Amino acid sequence: xxxxxxxxxxxxxxxxxEMVLQNRLSHALLVxxxxxxxxxxxxxxxxxxxxxxxxxxxxxxxxxxxxxACLKAAQQVHPDIHFSYPVIPKKPxxxxxxxxxxxxxxxxxxxxxxxxxxxxxxxxxAENRQGNITAEECNDIIRKLNLKTFESKYKVLLMxxxxxxxxxxxxxxxxxxxxxxxxLFLLVAENESLILPTILSRCQLVKVPALTDTDISHYLxxxxxxxxxxxxxxxxxxxxxxxxxxxxxxxxxxxxQQQVREWLNALLKNGxxxxxxxxxxxxKEGREKQKQFLRYFNHLLEQAIRLATxxxxxxxxxxxxxxERDFITRLNKMASLAQQCAMVEELDKAAYYIERNxxxxxxxxxxxxxxxxxxxxxxxxxxx
Numbered sequence: 001x002x003x004x005x006x007x008x009x010x011x012x013x014x015x016x017x018e019m020v021l022q023n024r025l026s027h028a029l030l031v032x033x034x035x036x037x038x039x040x041x042x043x044x045x046x047x048x049x050x051x052x053x054x055x056x057x058x059x060x061x062x063x064x065x066x067x068x069a070c071l072k073a074a075q076q077v078h079p080d081i082h083f084s085y086p087v088i089p090k091k092p093x094x095x096x097x098x099x100x101x102x103x104x105x106x107x108x109x110x111x112x113x114x115x116x117x118x119x120x121x122x123x124x125x126a127e128n129r130q131g132n133i134t135a136e137e138c139n140d141i142i143r144k145l146n147l148k149t150f151e152s153k154y155k156v157l158l159m160x161x162x163x164x165x166x167x168x169x170x171x172x173x174x175x176x177x178x179x180x181x182x183x184l185f186l187l188v189a190e191n192e193s194l195i196l197p198t199i200l201s202r203c204q205l206v207k208v209p210a211l212t213d214t215d216i217s218h219y220l221x222x223x224x225x226x227x228x229x230x231x232x233x234x235x236x237x238x239x240x241x242x243x244x245x246x247x248x249x250x251x252x253x254x255x256x257q258q259q260v261r262e263w264l265n266a267l268l269k270n271g272x273x274x275x276x277x278x279x280x281x282x283x284k285e286g287r288e289k290q291k292q293f294l295r296y297f298n299h300l301l302e303q304a305i306r307l308a309t310x311x312x313x314x315x316x317x318x319x320x321x322x323x324e325r326d327f328i329t330r331l332n333k334m335a336s337l338a339q340q341c342a343m344v345e346e347l348d349k350a351a352y353y354i355e356r357n358x359x360x361x362x363x364x365x366x367x368x369x370x371x372x373x374x375x376x377x378x379x380x381x382x383x384x
Contacts, residue, residue, distance in 0.1 A: 001044045001074060001113075003062045007242060008215030009042055012208060016046050017061050025050075026204035028176050028185040030162075032192055033208025035116045036241030042208060043158055043186045044109070047081050048073035050184060051152040069152060076106045079150040084141060084159040086117065086131025088124065095136040114243045116190075117161055133159070135168035142175055145183055158186045163194035176202045210240025224249060232321065233257065237295040248292050256296040257327060264334070267372050275368060283360035290360060294351045300324075301340045301347075304331040335375055342374045 003013045019025045033039030045063070049055050052063035052070050063070050072078040083105060087096045098105070101124055108115065108123045115123075121131050141157060149155050162169070176185055176199065187203060189195055213235040219242060220231035226249070233256050238245035259282070266275040282290065303320070307328050310316055317325065335343065350367045354360070 001041055001048060002065050002070075003042075003045045003049065006041045006045050007038055007219045008211045009038060009208065012042060012206065013045075014061070016042075016206070017049065020050060020056065021059055025184070027179050027183060028203040029187070029206050030192075030195070030200065030203035031186060031188045031206045031208060032190070033188075034190055034210065034241070036114060036238070036243035036245075037208045037210055038114060038242060039188050039190075039208040040160055041113050043160075043188045047156045047158050047184075047186060048078075050154045050156060051078055051080055056153070076102075076109060078152070080152040080154065081156045081158065082141070082144050084133060084137060084157060085120070086133055086161050086164040087137075088121070088126045088129045088131050095134060097134070097137045097140045099140070114246065116243055117164075119243075131161075131164060133162070133165040133169070135171065138165075138168050138171040141172060145175060146180060149182070154182045154184050155180070156184045156186060158188065160188045162187045162189050162196075162199065163191050165196065165199070167196070169196045169199055173198055173202070211242055212240070216240070216242050216245050220245060220249065229257075229321075229323070230255070232324075233296055234292075236299045237292055248288070256293050257300075257323075259293055260297050260300065261327075263368075267368060268334075268375065279361060279364045279368065282364055285360075287354050287357075287360070290354050291351050294347050294354070298344055298347045298351075300328055300331060301344050304328040304335075305337060305340055308332050308337060339374050343371060346370050346374070 003017075006013070031039050031043045033042075048063045048070060051073055052060070053067040054060060054064040055062070063073070065074070069078060073081055076083070083102075084098045085101075085105065087098055087101050089096050090100065104124050108120055112119050112123070117131065121129070145155055145157060147155075159165075165172075179185070185203070187195075187199070192200065213232065216235035216238055217228070217231040220226045220234060221228055224231075224246075226234070234245050234248050238248060262274075263278055263282075266278045282293070285293075303324070307317055307320075307325075312325075312329070320328075331340070346367060350358075350363055353363055
């Protein structure tokens, strides 16, 4: 995987390459990013960069993608890039190591580059068993990294989810503190607090921020061939988590903005018959899609509050898609700041109850009544 294949994170890509080109590369990096930020793809791209046969001699800003080392790294078979990740015993009494699942790991990275630990454990049919990085795995790492490099200048260990490295991880302390020459540790984690402090103190921290809505929208348009408007709707409710956006894509097949428009028209103009029809249709949708819809409506309200605060002439407002800017401008005309905040609170509660299997039809009836009473004092009745 090359840096250009990793969604967003341009400043971090530049930071990582400059570490190498300026000879400031630490021997142990903790790449820390929450689920869906792309920390694992970023680490994979960096591993390929440091073994690329052309990148360092020619001071390139990305792996070439064509040399033999890049071709092997892209297939996760480069002999100097070692992977470590949580695994389960294949049968009772086994002492598993990562290489037992090497073929599954390559398939997983190919099919779900932004997958999380749950996705991986389901991929290897772990069911309810929890994966771990075992003492045997630590011994295997020590053995591998004490060998000479096969082809590259660097030996790289990419450990995914070091949170699942228990006290046996102390076996690696001496190796991390005094590694063989040109050895690079890349620890890719989501939760810093769950990592052994003794390991944490020996690593340089590289924080991976959440992806922007633009990054996720672009990924959905180019990879999933999603229309721009739908891609943006999914991006804004995924809150920087590209995995969440892909999960939502499985359940999204409608226009949330149009659905909000129809709801508000039914509440404020078209009357009870239209509202009952809207509730009937919405309550038939799956729970995941109902939650997505409520989160999208909340996003619009939050954008409306921000627009009212910053002003229509602000740089942020000018960067909004025209259709969304027009929609949230109407929301500001329809409801005051206090009313919008009250609506956000009610929508949050409704999403919470849906997660806990509330009866959808009753919930949307009750929510509609609450929103009507919130809006009626300042409702400017017009067709949306």
